[in-house]
Amino acid sequence: MKASFFAGEIIKWYLRNQRNLPWRHTRDPYAIWISEIILQQTRVKQGLPYYQKFMSRYPTVHDLARADQEEVLRLWQGLGYYARFISSTLEGVFPNNYQDLLKLKGIGKYTAAAIASFAFREPVAVVDGNVYRVLARFFGIDDNHKSPSRGKTFCRN
Structure with a gap:
């Protein structure tokens, strides 16, 4: 009973207090991945302009994979390698479940859960x-x- 009460209360709180953030309006696993990586490193207020700039410059994983590494590194160190792997090895298609997302280098439990839950509606805890x-x-x-x-x-x- 306490768990169902909590779920109802937290949903009501969210509906009253939710922020309008671009990654909440997409089911694109690439966009969610980028947002989660940014949010691991900074607060939403600081990360939002960075996310917008990054997504404007590299709107797809293929765009990011083709980007000049020096340019990507200036924006974000380390991300280019993973994008090239997803683009070339997986043909730009993100794995669509938690267990397969965990197999990607650089994606841990939280990020895999966030992508699986938000992009693919898999019922995993974030x-x-x-x-x-x-x-x-x-x-x-x-x-x-x-x-x-x-x-x-x-x-x-």
């Missing part, structure tokens, strides 16, 4: 530190942020 903190407080669970098993409390992935 739990970062902020989500965990909210869930832990609501369900009265000790929030030991140093625990290696911390994320396993709320998700199976």
